[in-house]
Amino acid sequence: xxxxxxxxxxLLSFIFLGKSFSQENDFKYSINGFVEIDHFSFFKEKRDFxxxxxxxxxxxxxxxxxxxxxxxFSSVEFRNDLSDSRRDRIYLKEAFIDMFFxxxxxxxxxxxxxxxxxxxxxxxxNLIPTDYSDxxxxxxxxxxxxxxxxxxYVNDWQIQGIFSPAFQASxxxxxxxxxxxxxxxxxxxxxxxxxTHFLWNxxxxxGNVFSDSQFAFKVSRNLKNLDFSFSYYNGLNDIPLIxxxxxxxxxxxxxxxxxQNYYKHQVIGIDFSYILEKYVIKGEGAFFIPNSPKEAKxxxxxxxGFDRAFNNIIYDKSLFxxxxxxxxxKVKNLEYxxxxxxxxxxxxxxxxxxxxxxxxxxxxxxxxxxxxxxxxYIKPEFKYNISDGLNLNxxxxxxxxxxxxxxxxSSYSDNTRVQIKLKYNF
Amino acid sequence: xxxxxxIMVCCCLLMFQTVYCQQMNGYDIMKENDKQYNFSTEENxxxxxxxxxxxxxxxxxxxxxxxxxxxxNTQMLIRFxxxxxxxxxxxxxxxxxxxxxSRYLYLPALKKAxxxxxxxxxxxxxxxDFTYEDLDEIDLENFSFKLMGxxxxxxxxCYVIEVTANEETKKISGYSKRVYFINKMTFVIHKVxxxxxxxxxxxxxxxxxxxxxxxNNMYRPHVWIMQNLKTKHQTVLRFQYFKINExxxxxxxxxxxxxxxx
Numbered sequence: 110x111x112x113x114x115x116x117x118x119x120l121l122s123f124i125f126l127g128k129s130f131s132q133e134n135d136f137k138y139s140i141n142g143f144v145e146i147d148h149f150s151f152f153k154e155k156r157d158f159x160x161x162x163x164x165x166x167x168x169x170x171x172x173x174x175x176x177x178x179x180x181x182f183s184s185v186e187f188r189n190d191l192s193d194s195r196r197d198r199i200y201l202k203e204a205f206i207d208m209f210f211x212x213x214x215x216x217x218x219x220x221x222x223x224x225x226x227x228x229x230x231x232x233x234x235n236l237i238p239t240d241y242s243d244x245x246x247x248x249x250x251x252x253x254x255x256x257x258x259x260x261x262y263v264n265d266w267q268i269q270g271i272f273s274p275a276f277q278a279s280x281x282x283x284x285x286x287x288x289x290x291x292x293x294x295x296x297x298x299x300x301x302x303x304x305t306h307f308l309w310n311x312x313x314x315x316g317n318v319f320s321d322s323q324f325a326f327k328v329s330r331n332l333k334n335l336d337f338s339f340s341y342y343n344g345l346n347d348i349p350l351i352x353x354x355x356x357x358x359x360x361x362x363x364x365x366x367x368x369q370n371y372y373k374h375q376v377i378g379i380d381f382s383y384i385l386e387k388y389v390i391k392g393e394g395a396f397f398i399p400n401s402p403k404e405a406k407x408x409x410x411x412x413x414g415f416d417r418a419f420n421n422i423i424y425d426k427s428l429f430x431x432x433x434x435x436x437x438x439k440v441k442n443l444e445y446x447x448x449x450x451x452x453x454x455x456x457x458x459x460x461x462x463x464x465x466x467x468x469x470x471x472x473x474x475x476x477x478x479x480x481x482x483x484x485x486y487i488k489p490e491f492k493y494n495i496s497d498g499l500n501l502n503x504x505x506x507x508x509x510x511x512x513x514x515x516x517x518x519s520s521y522s523d524n525t526r527v528q529i530k531l532k533y534n535f
Numbered sequence: 536x537x538x539x540x541x542i543m544v545c546c547c548l549l550m551f552q553t554v555y556c557q558q559m560n561g562y563d564i565m566k567e568n569d570k571q572y573n574f575s576t577e578e579n580x581x582x583x584x585x586x587x588x589x590x591x592x593x594x595x596x597x598x599x600x601x602x603x604x605x606x607x608n609t610q611m612l613i614r615f616x617x618x619x620x621x622x623x624x625x626x627x628x629x630x631x632x633x634x635x636x637s638r639y640l641y642l643p644a645l646k647k648a649x650x651x652x653x654x655x656x657x658x659x660x661x662x663x664d665f666t667y668e669d670l671d672e673i674d675l676e677n678f679s680f681k682l683m684g685x686x687x688x689x690x691x692x693c694y695v696i697e698v699t700a701n702e703e704t705k706k707i708s709g710y711s712k713r714v715y716f717i718n719k720m721t722f723v724i725h726k727v728x729x730x731x732x733x734x735x736x737x738x739x740x741x742x743x744x745x746x747x748x749x750x751n752n753m754y755r756p757h758v759w760i761m762q763n764l765k766t767k768h769q770t771v772l773r774f775q776y777f778k779i780n781e782x783x784x785x786x787x788x789x790x791x792x793x794x795x796x797x
Binding site: 141143209214221222223226248249260262267331333334336382384386387388389416417418468469494496497498500532534535 | 593619622635644645647649650
């Protein structure tokens, strides 16, 4: 309720402030957004789990231009899920002011900051948390952070600095979500299969103290055929490190503690995109250097690939192809769980193909194959533009592969599903 | 006597003009037409109606800024104003005479500009019946021009010029030839017939509502109707306004500016 009041007060105050301001100044504001109805069903139903989604979504965006160099933007989302009321929310997605000076752009407030030039996987993108409550549907689920974001323009160079005083964690699947990780009920111990008992250690809370603040900067340049940037991030990882420890074996039961640790780390990254004839070559890589605990180790993630448009991208009958290789390099013999969101992609090939059948219909196919786990994710999608602003999407998420390797996609092969979405932009 | 002399001078000038015009060849006429594009900056807004063979219509509107220098290095920024699902998107093109290009696309959902690969000149512009080639000025040195005669288009006498690309340009052009119908008085294009690579007529462009927009010699058609004769698809461009040679800062044609559009 507090949240509703908070959002409405901000929205209304800016509308009224704008209206009164407009009496004397050249003030403009616009309201836009979208309404979406979204349904999905899993092919295999599971008892005690959420097996459907029937949600409606309204996003309202307000942009107010006080003058050419000063504006305000806010975005509020209203979500109602008939199948899972815990997903209901009224949520202030973004609310910030923009100030533009001759060589500096300044944005202050709650904002979504996305970094990286690769497609779908961006190791340099560490500033904002994400809502992973539905792991396959994270598009537009980035969570804005309260921050000051300044961009300086010096000749052809752009220097960006960001400071965020408060930490915000990502959102993870709820306990009866089909994405919740299952822990084994039996474990082998001294040659015997013994029942297990898992205990969650208290997670250290983070958020509103100065030591939990994060900062980052990026230096970028656009040349004739090449764009590149170097970046540095220092802050808490919004996806915790989860590690298990056998505490004791009592009465033939293994007691295992699970520790969830939001740890500080530094990330040094580089990304580029390079035009080679009709191809755009893209690369992005980052070193992740944890400050603590000892369980967290340094690792390097990168993505390298290309895209090629065989015609125009917007509106036209065209073919667009992305192919990308993703890899993680880590300390020898160290293994992460295949379900650890920090390490989902270890040796993967990703591809996306989009084909516009005509001016109103588009087919796309997304493929991810994990070489290490021999499992895959395939998403065929059909998009129909019913009228200007009104789109219908039909898609399926197909997960599968070699179950014995316990990869992410094969472990969740029961979560193969069909989705239908109707979206109207206004 | 003074009046008589004045009339004689006028008659001589008129005769000279007539003789000159009679002696104009295809190249000369196209050179006169080329002066229509002798601007350093242009800003316009247009709506684009895409009409399929069953009459269904889709409408887009864009704001377009163009800037070029004396070497024909061109910069273009397009901002999409409607429909709502692409509103706020932007497109930046920086192109020099050697055809080196940088193209960026800004989509509000991505929150960052994305470099995109160079397209072909024969690619369609925003899914319309226009190609980039149709919207670009032609480089006179790369084409040959043949004056075919004079025809009336909407009661206006027009030169009929056959335009054929040279061998190098033919490789990247979508056309075997084009036929231009150019106003005899103003040298403004009224109609263009486009012939595909097999030399059959497949598109025609009719330009209407031609108005003077700058000084006393720069005209712009405010309605462009392009009909694809094979698919029966049609695109109508309606321009709301043109601002010619008004100051546009170079900073507008930058990734910074593209990302600020939203």
